[in-house]
Amino acid sequence: MRRDGRIGLFVIYVAALGAVLSPARAGDDPQYAYGWPIQAPKGAGAYLVELPREAYAWAQPDAGLADVIVVDAKGREVASGPYRPAAPTSHPLTLDAPLLPVPNGSDGVAGPSIRRSTNGDIVIEPGAAPATGHVHEWLFDARSTIAPERLEFPPTQRDAKLSVDIDSSNNLQDWTSSASGASIVTLGHGEGAVDARVVKLAGMAARYYRVRTNSDDAPWEADARVTLSGSVEDAAARDQATRVWLDAASTATAASGGGVDYDYKLPAALPVSAVRVTLGEGDSVARLEAISVNSAVSGDTLGIIVVTPGQDDQRPLGVPPQRRQLIRLHSATPLRSAPKLSVGWRPDRFVFLPEGEPPYRLQVGSASARRAAWPVDDAVAALRTRNGPAWRPEAVTLGEAHPLAGAKALTSTAPFDWTRPVLWIVLLLGAALVAGMAATLLRKPPPADPGDPEAH
Numbered sequence: 118m119r120r121d122g123r124i125g126l127f128v129i130y131v132a133a134l135g136a137v138l139s140p141a142r143a144g145d146d147p148q149y150a151y152g153w154p155i156q157a158p159k160g161a162g163a164y165l166v167e168l169p170r171e172a173y174a175w176a177q178p179d180a181g182l183a184d185v186i187v188v189d190a191k192g193r194e195v196a197s198g199p200y201r202p203a204a205p206t207s208h209p210l211t212l213d214a215p216l217l218p219v220p221n222g223s224d225g226v227a228g229p230s231i232r233r234s235t236n237g238d239i240v241i242e243p244g245a246a247p248a249t250g251h252v253h254e255w256l257f258d259a260r261s262t263i264a265p266e267r268l269e270f271p272p273t274q275r276d277a278k279l280s281v282d283i284d285s286s287n288n289l290q291d292w293t294s295s296a297s298g299a300s301i302v303t304l305g306h307g308e309g310a311v312d313a314r315v316v317k318l319a320g321m322a323a324r325y326y327r328v329r330t331n332s333d334d335a336p337w338e339a340d341a342r343v344t345l346s347g348s349v350e351d352a353a354a355r356d357q358a359t360r361v362w363l364d365a366a367s368t369a370t371a372a373s374g375g376g377v378d379y380d381y382k383l384p385a386a387l388p389v390s391a392v393r394v395t396l397g398e399g400d401s402v403a404r405l406e407a408i409s410v411n412s413a414v415s416g417d418t419l420g421i422i423v424v425t426p427g428q429d430d431q432r433p434l435g436v437p438p439q440r441r442q443l444i445r446l447h448s449a450t451p452l453r454s455a456p457k458l459s460v461g462w463r464p465d466r467f468v469f470l471p472e473g474e475p476p477y478r479l480q481v482g483s484a485s486a487r488r489a490a491w492p493v494d495d496a497v498a499a500l501r502t503r504n505g506p507a508w509r510p511e512a513v514t515l516g517e518a519h520p521l522a523g524a525k526a527l528t529s530t531a532p533f534d535w536t537r538p539v540l541w542i543v544l545l546l547g548a549a550l551v552a553g554m555a556a557t558l559l560r561k562p563p564p565a566d567p568g569d570p571e572a573h
Contacts, residue, residue: 150175150482150526154516155187157477161511162500164471165200166479167358167464171518173385175482177527178440182465184483189473197469198493202356203506207264207348214257216328216341217241221252231256231289232425239289239325251333257326259345262287265295265318265326269344272314273336278302281330283316285323292327295320303336318347356509358463360391365444365458376449380410381458386442391461393433394422394446397454401426405456407434410443419444424456433461468493468510479515483526 151172157164168176168185177184187197220229220243230242239258268283279301284292295318304311326345365381372378383389392407407419419436446456469477470493501508 148483148486148526149184149186149480149521150523151480151518152521153479153481153518155477155479155513156516157471157475157513158511159475161471162504163468163497163510164477165510165512166467166469166515167512168467168481169464169515169518170361170363170385170387172479172481173387173440175527177482177484178386180483180487183487184481185467186480186486186488187467187469188478188480190476191474193473194489195469195472195477196491196493196496197467197488198491200466200468200510201494201497203501203509205350205355206506207350209346210261210263210349211344211346212259212263213342213344214259216255216257216337216343218252218339219254219256233289237324252335253330253333255328255337256289257328257343257345259324259326261349262322262324263345263347263349264322265320265345265347267346268296268316268318268326269346270301270314270316271337271341271343272312273303275336276304277334277336278304279330279332279334281316281328283318284327284329285320286325286327287323289325293320293323295323295326322347322350358466360461360463362393362459362461363387365460367455367458370455373447376447377451379446379448379455379458381444381446383442383444383460386440387460387462388438388465389436389441389444389460389462390438391433391435392419392422392444393459393461394424395457395459396424397452397456399453400456403448403450403452403456406447407436408445408447409436409439409441410445416445422446438463468497470496480521484528486526 153169153172155164155166166187168182172185176182182199185197187195189195217239219231219241232240232242234240237258239256241256265285280298281296281301282294282298283296285295286292296316299316300313301316302311302313328343363383365383367379368382369380370377371380389409394403394405396403403424405422405424407422408416409419410416420434422434441460444458444460446458467479497510500510
């Protein structure tokens, strides 16, 4: 074999081996189900994209949205990841609110009923029997969700010394302690008087507050008002996606456990964070247990929804944000028709950096491909430090969705990887080529020695 021929074969071998070992670009294989073109303004330090509702039909529930990526014009994946909202801004607030006395009940007779009106006001309805004895419980409405810090009780016309418990709530049903056993003392007037009417509060931000005392010596008049101080979040500057409400389709009604189950299905597994119910025609009151159905035999209880006249669509039940598709309402008593169920959800948001060549594309849904672990949180933190706390990534818009691999990308059977067998074939061919070159060299006679007389 000629020397230049051997070199040519060796070059071909090395080139083939390099081609096999070279990694494929992220966008070369159709590993994702669907894509959306991204329309992004130029010059931003980072971009924010909201996941459209249709994307949840392709994003695998067990992937935790790790099968959501952004690629550039050449199909290469760019740095992206879930967006962590900026800390909410807040401002101090002080307000006055009337103390609403809750009448006592009578033994063996239903006590007072406490509920919210359609605009959220506290409604206290007396029990079936006239109230007796001193009042030991009062409610007041802060009119907005406030993180409490201090509560000042009104001045009194007489001396008083009592201990109070203060609780907070956002629905007048579930209460959390804000202060326990706080002392209220007013003794004397003028110089040397004791006037301790301020209680420090802590706990969750809430709209409604309850004051309770075991003493019959409460000094507050019927028109008494308290002063609440705390802080409220600036809703206009809140860094979160807008909540979207969607009506769920009723799929089945069946008797269950002495009651009735009403099943509903969403168009995809959406990150549901609230549910609300409207009763059908002819029904005016119901107590419903909301359940997130995981399988035919299991489910997670989301909470209890009590629907009363005039309040059916004013009291959404907040639930931990989680992807849910099947929801069941269980009523201990049958209703005349299936209630209407609506779910509230906020789209997941992703941030990506302007790497590579635009335009960019959002790709969603894969059984095997997963987003790389980019340090986007660090990048966003650096941008906030550089540009100030009010900085936000630039929002983008999405074009019309188009299929990539479609449903094939969601199959659990991964496509056969030919890289390893091809690599072995190339290696064996290379070894055979080297062996052939060696055999050729061994068969050739040794070159003649110019000093050997027999060579002439």
